[in-house]
Amino acid sequence: MPEHEALGEHGSPAREVGEFLRRRGEQIAQRWADEPLFRTVFTVSRDEAVEAGKIVVDALAQVADTDQVHDPDAAGFTLVREQLSRMGAARSRAGFTTAQVSNDVDALRPPVENLLVSDLPDAPSDLVRGCTTALTVLMGTLRLVVLETALSEGQALIERQRLQLLEVATPVIKLWDGIVAVPLIGTLDSARSQVVMETLLEAVVDQHARFAILDITGVPTVDSLVAQHLMKTVAAARLMGAECVVSGIRPAIAQTIVHLGLDLGTVITRASLADALAYALHELGADIVNATPGGAGRR
Amino acid sequence: MSHDFSRQMTGHVPVLRLGDVLLVTLQGDLDDSTAQQLQQDIGEAIVDSGVTGVVIDISGVEIVDSFLGRVLAEIAANASLLAARTVVAGMRPAVAITLVELGLTLPGLRTALTTEAALELLSGQQPVTRAGGSGRERR
Structure with a gap:
């Protein structure tokens, strides 16, 4: 490496930067503690912010030592990844956009750069330039790591919530001996309707249900895809020997279905869950009557 | 081994x-x-003994294909020509889902949850779960 030879007794610029970071770590951490990124995340005490800054500086020094200033996957970064993501997440929660967080991280660079330049007053200008460049690249990589971690955190959160939604959204309720119901809530996509179908059929077996009620009161819109899912579920339940009733079709949805020309002719439908239950009970040979003859509201 | 057994x-x-x-x-x-x-x-057997119903228990069937679906439908059609009603009993959820995904909803086939339910259904004590689910008059 010719550049290396030109530097004489000095190491490569990256190593030089690593040494500098280790030497001046305390000072850098002190300065960083006043930057918005650290100040707003570590609100308890300034010491805490300094401590956190020190850890980041150490990690940067380690990366610089190994000459991997370009590499966001460098071993040194894994130590501080969690902390960086915490900082990134705190800023995002405070309503900052990704670009603003990026700027915050970028704001960490000038104080270090000033220190570096003042640290090498009599060094050859080649070396100073090499070191500043290495430092800039290193800080750029840090910025990349922060954003990457923040983004992957977001992705993980979305994935977790999606799974939770799948679990939460499909309870099968036993309404009566031999009658189970699934209140469907939210938009039905293929994955969800598959889960609904499976849990419903399992419940039919477990509860020896003769009737299964699909209540779609909580489904905002019904398009041909949702209708197809409903038909599939109804057909599968029928194959197992249970009868499926679809309830909770609101007037607007009924209109949509008719406009779309969907044929739900093979599906038994009722206006409300109560109607569906009354129908199923009647078919089972049970009937609900009021205890007092004068009681109001007999359907 | 298991293959030989099933055979x-x-x-x-x-x-x-x-x-x-x-x-x-x-x-x-x-x-x-x-x-x-x-x-x-x-x-x-239908002709010889003059039975009025056939119950096919498929609770032991774990894997289904379009062939089995067709066989079931053909047995039901045969039986109805000989004035006997066919009920398929004990279909597993996975089998039902597979048949539906294959597009075989087997219209014209009666179904029941268990063999017991199928026998009750044939003896006329219980309401019939009809093919297509629409056969019953609506209130």
Whole structure:
């Protein structure tokens, strides 16, 4: 490496930067503690912010030592990844956009750069330039790591919530001996309707249900895809020997279905869950009557 | 090993008579010749004994394909020509889902959750879960 030879007794610029970071770590951490990124995340005490800054500086020094200033996957970064993501997440929660967080991280660079330049007053200008460049690249990589971690955190959160939604959204309720119901809530996509179908059929077996009620009161819109899912579920339940009733079709949805020309002719439908239950009970040979003859509201 | 076993089981499917009803229990794989034989057996048994119902228990069937779907439909059609009603009992959820995904909703086939429910259904004590689900008058 010719550049290396030109530097004489000095190491490569990256190593030089690593040494500098280790030497001046305390000072850098002190300065960083006043930057918005650290100040707003570590609100308890300034010491805490300094401590956190020190850890980041150490990690940067380690990366610089190994000459991997370009590499966001460098071993040194894994130590501080969690902390960086915490900082990134705190800023995002405070309503900052990704670009603003990026700027915050970028704001960490000038104080270090000033220190570096003042640290090498009599060094050859080649070396100073090499070191500043290495430092800039290193800080750029840090910025990349922060954003990457923040983004992957977001992705993980979305994935977790999606799974939770799948679990939460499909309870099968036993309404009566031999009658189970699934209140469907939210938009039905293929994955969800598959889960609904499976849990419903399992419940039919477990509860020896003769009737299964699909209540779609909580489904905002019904398009041909949702209708197809409903038909599939109804057909599968029928194959197992249970009868499926679809309830909770609101007037607007009924209109949509008719406009779309969907044929739900093979599906038994009722206006409300109560109607569906009354129908199923009647078919089972049970009937609900009021205890007092004068009681109001007999359907 | 297991393959041989299932072959043995389906080499000949027993057709049992329970009063007015024929009980057929399918297990494992069903190949062409066995299915052919079974349809013939059921037809002859209906004519010989004058039963009015056929219950096919498929709770032992874990894997289903379009062939089995067609065989079931054909048995039902055969039986109805001979004035007997066919009920398929004990279909597993996974099998039902597969048939629906294959587009085989088997219209014209009666179904029941268990063999017991199927027998009740044939004896007319319980309401019939009809093909297509629309057969019943609506209130």
